[in-house]
Amino acid sequence: MPQLASRPTFFLRHRSIISISNHQTASRVKLSTCIARPFLNMPPKGSKRKAEPAAGTPAKRTTRGSVKIEVSGQSLTQSTGDETDEELPPTPKEESNDEFLHIDTSEGHEEIVLREFYPPEMSNERARSYKDGTIQLPYNELTSALSDTASQRVDMKSNKAVAHWFRWDLRLADNTGLHRAVKSAKSQGLPLICLYVFSHQDFHAHYTSPARIDFCLRTLQILKDDLAKLDIPLWVEEVEDRKLTQNHILDWCEKWGVSELHANMLYEVDELRRDAKLVRAAVKKDVGFTVHHDTCVVEPMVLRSGAGRTYSVFTPFFKSWEPYVYRNQCVENLFPPPGKNEPKHKAKEAFEELFSQTSFPTPNEDKRLGQKDAQRLAKLWPAGEHEAKSRLRRFLDERVSKYVDTRNRPDNDSGTSGLSVHFSAGTLSARQAVRACMDHNKGKTLDSGHHGWIREICFRDFYKQILAANPHVCMNKAYHEDYHNVRWEYNEEHFQRWVQGKTGYPIVDAGMRQLAANKYMHNRCRMIVASFLCKDLLLDWRKGENYFMSELIDGDFASNNAGWQFCSSSGTDAQPYFRIFNPLTQSEKFDPDGEYIRRWVPELSKLKGKAIHDPAGRLSPAEFKKLGYPQPIVEHKFARERALERYKSGLGRNTR
Numbered sequence: 001m002p003q004l005a006s007r008p009t010f011f012l013r014h015r016s017i018i019s020i021s022n023h024q025t026a027s028r029v030k031l032s033t034c035i036a037r038p039f040l041n042m043p044p045k046g047s048k049r050k051a052e053p054a055a056g057t058p059a060k061r062t063t064r065g066s067v068k069i070e071v072s073g074q075s076l077t078q079s080t081g082d083e084t085d086e087e088l089p090p091t092p093k094e095e096s097n098d099e100f101l102h103i104d105t106s107e108g109h110e111e112i113v114l115r116e117f118y119p120p121e122m123s124n125e126r127a128r129s130y131k132d133g134t135i136q137l138p139y140n141e142l143t144s145a146l147s148d149t150a151s152q153r154v155d156m157k158s159n160k161a162v163a164h165w166f167r168w169d170l171r172l173a174d175n176t177g178l179h180r181a182v183k184s185a186k187s188q189g190l191p192l193i194c195l196y197v198f199s200h201q202d203f204h205a206h207y208t209s210p211a212r213i214d215f216c217l218r219t220l221q222i223l224k225d226d227l228a229k230l231d232i233p234l235w236v237e238e239v240e241d242r243k244l245t246q247n248h249i250l251d252w253c254e255k256w257g258v259s260e261l262h263a264n265m266l267y268e269v270d271e272l273r274r275d276a277k278l279v280r281a282a283v284k285k286d287v288g289f290t291v292h293h294d295t296c297v298v299e300p301m302v303l304r305s306g307a308g309r310t311y312s313v314f315t316p317f318f319k320s321w322e323p324y325v326y327r328n329q330c331v332e333n334l335f336p337p338p339g340k341n342e343p344k345h346k347a348k349e350a351f352e353e354l355f356s357q358t359s360f361p362t363p364n365e366d367k368r369l370g371q372k373d374a375q376r377l378a379k380l381w382p383a384g385e386h387e388a389k390s391r392l393r394r395f396l397d398e399r400v401s402k403y404v405d406t407r408n409r410p411d412n413d414s415g416t417s418g419l420s421v422h423f424s425a426g427t428l429s430a431r432q433a434v435r436a437c438m439d440h441n442k443g444k445t446l447d448s449g450h451h452g453w454i455r456e457i458c459f460r461d462f463y464k465q466i467l468a469a470n471p472h473v474c475m476n477k478a479y480h481e482d483y484h485n486v487r488w489e490y491n492e493e494h495f496q497r498w499v500q501g502k503t504g505y506p507i508v509d510a511g512m513r514q515l516a517a518n519k520y521m522h523n524r525c526r527m528i529v530a531s532f533l534c535k536d537l538l539l540d541w542r543k544g545e546n547y548f549m550s551e552l553i554d555g556d557f558a559s560n561n562a563g564w565q566f567c568s569s570s571g572t573d574a575q576p577y578f579r580i581f582n583p584l585t586q587s588e589k590f591d592p593d594g595e596y597i598r599r600w601v602p603e604l605s606k607l608k609g610k611a612i613h614d615p616a617g618r619l620s621p622a623e624f625k626k627l628g629y630p631q632p633i634v635e636h637k638f639a640r641e642r643a644l645e646r647y648k649s650g651l652g653r654n655t656r
């Protein structure tokens with residue numbers, strides 16, 4: 001059995017909160033054994049962990065494995081995370097092999113948030129290695145794989161079809177990867193076929209919400225029907241083990257004689273690494289796999305500051321983004337949807353099996369909407385690119401000119417576009433939106449409404465490039481490492497009251513109940529409830545981040561993570577930690593008549609005037625009691641002081 005280091009290194013698979021204690025304090029979680037048994041591609045049971053490389057030599061790390069732990073007296077064997085094998089920089093001398101260890105156990109116990117399938121967290125030192133280039137960015141792994149194989153990815157032996165692999169780009173119009181696949185199929189005289197890969201494990205790993213999965217499945221049906229009219233089949237492949245996705249894809253390509261496979265780039269770490277591997281593996285199997293930039297108006301990493309760095313602050317990014325879009329005609333000549341497969345290909349017969357798929361895989365129970373919710377949400381959020389286009393048109397015709405005045409008002413249902421679900425599923429491209437908005441603007445220069453809305457779309461681009469350039473944010477880390485040492489509370493009761501919208505702060509509760517019901521929340525309220533979680537309750541922002549993803553129909557890793565890091569003050573361009581939202585004044589300012597609160601918190605629907613914002617403070621105890629509404633979970637003034645103190649002392653602590 002390997003020796004435990006003085007500070008234990010371990011990786012857990014399940015999403016949970018775990019507390020880790022030093023020897024002096026009672027431990028809720030006890031590391032009882034530490035046996036490396038890789039989760040996937042397991043070597044035989046009982047086999048020994050590979051010896052660690054000598055200090056100073058480059059190491060190949062496999063982070064998969066498992067540890068045996070005791071939680072509240074129960075013994076569990078947990079798989080370690082599945083971050084892919086990667087080349088590590090030389091192990092520094094006198095450093096133990098604990099690059100993922102971040103927990104300073106010398107001050108009693110601390111707790112961390114774990115993500116299913118992943119190691120809990122890497123050290124700040126390792127996060128820094130991504131920044132300073134000691135470890136290659138996953139983004140660069142993929143671009144290198146693409147450039148290294150550029151000459152090999154053409155003229156493949158297979159010659160029966162060209163394929164497009166759909167991900168979160170579920171549309172036919174202005175889809176870069178699909179367009180390239182169409183062009184290539186035409187030039188080679190081949191038919192086009194399409195694929196979507198459905199993986200429960202990916203949904204779990206990414207906290208994809210049941211509402212988002214449902215939206216995706218409804219969209220796939222529309223996509224399949226639209227493609228079938230063009231004699232193009234769409235096959236939905238189910239993959240049990242997410243790590244074997246690439247094998248399934250290559251088998252599928254082999255089966256259908258695919259010479260070229262095209263897809264659009266996803267900027268999350270796992271996906272970049274998977275694609276990088278697949279690009280290289282595919283050429284060996286005679287498949288040219290090409291990944292394209294598509295989701296952003298301006299692809300990540302292109303815009304650089306005077307010092308040659310990627311931007312970390314939004315305003316200069318936007319100042320550089322806007323002229324770049326005009327200069328490079330980024331929203332001109334959008335790609336048309338594909339034409340029909342030519343009759344000579346007899347696609348219907350040649351790919352009969354692909355056309356004949358009549359139902360898609362069913363999500364696991366915990367990722368499935370109940371029937372009533374499914375019907376209600378289908379009405380609230382109709383799926384598909386046709387709907388996206390008409391929603392965009394309605395927004396532009398009826399509301400965009402007032403956008404700057406209305407966008408911060410949750411009481412106004414139509415103050416914003418409600419298009420985030422379409423951007424997140426890819427049923428609308430950001431280019432299409434910007435193009436349509438520019439065309440809609442009547443004058444020569446954009447008016448404030450049109451300009452303001454395009455600026456918001458640019459936020460999306462900004463956060464994707466933050467993700468591509470700073471992969472540590474995708475691995476449970478704060479963007480600014482200092483914030484890692486803020487000590488969070490892990491009060492489960494508080495967390496549950498926040499989740500259920502029972503904090504006693506009406507604007508917070510209204511937001512949380514809107515999220516629970518509609519799987520969407522107004523941006524202003526996202527900021528208010530996130531700030532409340534981190535600053536008033538001092539709960540770990542990553543718990544809130546994960547919860548949002550597991551609920552939102554428009555969940556998007558980059559925007560969600562950035563939103564949470566903004567609110568916890570640990571992110572790019574974040575509000576300084578000493579600026580703490582007051583939920584009462586936010587409520588009075590952005591929901592002045594209490595309409596939004598009345599809609600979502602029926603207990604308060606009869607209250608008039610300022611009492612709607614602060615019932616506990618404004619009503620007599622007897623009046624308040626009658627409401628059946630909870631007392632505030634925490635006093636804001638106290639919470640504010642506590643947060644300031646906690647942040648201050650956290651930021652002053654040394655990190656490693």
Ligand SMILES: Cc1cc2nc3c(=O)[nH]c(=O)nc-3n(C[C@H](O)[C@H](O)[C@H](O)COP(=O)(O)OP(=O)(O)OC[C@H]3O[C@@H](n4cnc5c(N)ncnc54)[C@H](O)[C@@H]3O)c2cc1C
Binds near residue numbers: 407424456459463530
């Ligand atoms: C804590 C927190 C979590 C968030 N999580 C997500 C998320 O998971 N997915 C998501 O798409 N957005 C997220 N946002 C951003 C924002 O709240 C939503 O994009 C917005 O509310 C969507 O409504 P809309 O389409 O009507 O927006 P509009 O006001 O009409 O804006 C148009 C589009 O611009 C983009 N956009 C607007 N604001 C932002 C922003 N702050 N950051 C990034 N993009 C923006 C969106 O794509 C949006 O659809 C989050 C914000 C916060 C504060």
